[in-house]
Amino acid sequence: MTNPAFDAARDAFAALGVDAEQAMTALAAIPISVHCWQGDDVRGFEGKSGTSGGGIQATGNYPGRARTPDELRADLDYAYGRIPGKHRLNLHAFYMDTPETPDRDAIEYRHFAPWVDWAKTQGLGLDFNPTFFAHAKADDNLTLSHPTQGIRDFWIEHGKRCREIAAQMGAALGSAAVNNIWVPDGSKDTPVARMAARKRLESSLDAMFAAPLPRAQLIDAVESKLFGIGVESMTVGSHEFYLGYAIRRNIALCLDMGHFHPTESVADKLSSVALSVHEILLHVSRPVRWDSDHVVTLNDDLLAMAQELVFGDLLPRTHIGLDFFDATISRTAAWVIGTRNMQKALLRALLLPRAQLVAAEEAMDFTARLIWAEEAKDLPFAAIWAEFCARQNMPVGAALLQDLAGYARKVAHRG
Numbered sequence: 478m479t480n481p482a483f484d485a486a487r488d489a490f491a492a493l494g495v496d497a498e499q500a501m502t503a504l505a506a507i508p509i510s511v512h513c514w515q516g517d518d519v520r521g522f523e524g525k526s527g528t529s530g531g532g533i534q535a536t537g538n539y540p541g542r543a544r545t546p547d548e549l550r551a552d553l554d555y556a557y558g559r560i561p562g563k564h565r566l567n568l569h570a571f572y573m574d575t576p577e578t579p580d581r582d583a584i585e586y587r588h589f590a591p592w593v594d595w596a597k598t599q600g601l602g603l604d605f606n607p608t609f610f611a612h613a614k615a616d617d618n619l620t621l622s623h624p625t626q627g628i629r630d631f632w633i634e635h636g637k638r639c640r641e642i643a644a645q646m647g648a649a650l651g652s653a654a655v656n657n658i659w660v661p662d663g664s665k666d667t668p669v670a671r672m673a674a675r676k677r678l679e680s681s682l683d684a685m686f687a688a689p690l691p692r693a694q695l696i697d698a699v700e701s702k703l704f705g706i707g708v709e710s711m712t713v714g715s716h717e718f719y720l721g722y723a724i725r726r727n728i729a730l731c732l733d734m735g736h737f738h739p740t741e742s743v744a745d746k747l748s749s750v751a752l753s754v755h756e757i758l759l760h761v762s763r764p765v766r767w768d769s770d771h772v773v774t775l776n777d778d779l780l781a782m783a784q785e786l787v788f789g790d791l792l793p794r795t796h797i798g799l800d801f802f803d804a805t806i807s808r809t810a811a812w813v814i815g816t817r818n819m820q821k822a823l824l825r826a827l828l829l830p831r832a833q834l835v836a837a838e839e840a841m842d843f844t845a846r847l848i849w850a851e852e853a854k855d856l857p858f859a860a861i862w863a864e865f866c867a868r869q870n871m872p873v874g875a876a877l878l879q880d881l882a883g884y885a886r887k888v889a890h891r892g
C-alpha cells in the first residue's frame with residue numbers, strides 16, 4: 478500500500494543523503510529492556526505490602542495496578558503489543574513467581590521459571606536485578622556496605638544467587654542477561670568514615686563477583702546514584718566509585734539518567750565512559766527535582782542521548798533499559814509511551830543528516846553546524862515513525878490513545 482506522506486518524507490530525507498528505509502531497519506533491531514516494576518509501583522510479589530524503601534517510591538493511586546505475576550504478564554503482553562519491535566523484560570528479584578516464600582538469600586532459578594517460560598513463548602530476552610531494598614535487612618539503607626558482617630553476608634549471598642539465576646535465564650533464552658547491581662547504601666547526615674564504607678562495598682562486590690560466569694549468559698553491571706530520599710549526604714556507590722570499579726573489574730557500567738546533578742548531561746558522559754568501559758547499561762529515565770524516575774518524554778535529554786548513541790557508534794555495546802514509575806496514570810500507558818519515546822528518539826537520531834553535521838564541525842564551520850542542527854528539527858520524522866508503526870500493525874495518534882484508554886478501563890476493577 479502506498480503512503481504519500483511517507484513517500485514525501487522519505488524523499489526529503491533522501492535529498493539530504495539519509496536513507497529512511499535503512500533507519501527503520503536499524504531501529505527495528507534495537508531491543509529495549511522494559512522494566513517490570515512500572516506495572517505494580519515497585520512492590521514485587523513477596524507478599525509484603527507498603528513502600529519500596531531505599532529512597533525510591535511510586536506515588537499515586539491510579540486504578541489497575543498488577544497484583545499478581547499473571548496480571549503483570551497480561552499487562553506486559555498488552556504493552557509489548559503496542560511497542561514496535563522485539564524487546565526484553567527487566568525483572569527484579571522480588572518479582573519471583575512461586576507459592577514458596579524464600580528469603581532473598583535463598584532464591585533459586587526455579588522461583589522464576591514461569592517468567593522464563595513466558596519469555597520463551599513471547600520471544601523476549603530477560604534481564605535481571607538483585608533487590609537490595611524493601612526488606613527488613615535493608616531498613617537502614619545499608620546493605621553491601623553495612624558495618625555488620627552478617628548483614629553484608631546476607632546481601633552478598635543474594636547477589637551471588639541473582640548472578641546465577643540471571644546466567645541461567647541467559648542460557649535458557651540464548652541471550653545474555655544483564656544483571657544490574659543497585660544498592661541504596663548511603664547516609665542521611667554527614668558521615669565521618671566514607672572510606673570505610675566504600676571499602677566495605679568494594680569487598681562485598683568482589684565477593685559477589687568472584688565466581689566467573691560465561692559472558693554469553695551473563696553481563697554484570699553496576700549502577701551509581703547521586704543521592705536518594707533518606708540518604709541525602711552521601712551515597713556509598715557514587716559515580717566515581719562505580720566508574721572506577723567497572724573499569725578495574727571489567728564489568729558494565731549503568732548510567733541512570735536520573736542519578737546525576739540536574740545540570741549534568743548523561744548524554745555527554747557516554748563517549749568519555751565508553752573509552753574506559755566495554756559495555757554500558759542505560760537506565761533511561763527523567764529526573765524532576767528530587768525524583769529520578771518520571772515517565773520518559775521525548776525531551777532534549779532523550780534526543781541528546783539517542784544522538785550520542787548513534788553518532789558515537791555506541792549502540793553495539795550499549796544495553797538500553799528503562800527505569801521510571803508513575804502510579805498517577807495508566808501504568809500500561811506509561812510503559813507504551815515511555816518505550817516508544819525511546820524508540821522515537823533513536824529514530825530521529827538515525828535520520829539526522831550526520832554527514833553534513835560532522836563535515837561542518839570538522840571544517841570548524843560552526844555556523845553551518847548550527848544551521849544544519851536547527852534545520853534538521855523541521856524534518857518530517859513523524860511520517861517515518863508512522864510508517865514504521867504501520868508496517869508492524871501498531872496504532873499511532875488517536876487510535877493509540879483510544880487503545881491505551883480502553884485497556885486502562887479493562888483493568889480498572891483491580892482497584
Ligand code: RNT
Pocket residue numbers: 514519533569606659700702733760769800
Ligand atoms: C534506584 C535505581 C534502581 C531502581 C530499580 C528499581 O534509584 O534507579 O535502578 O530504580 O532497581
Ligand code: ZN
Pocket residue numbers: 659700733760800
Ligand atoms: Zn536505575
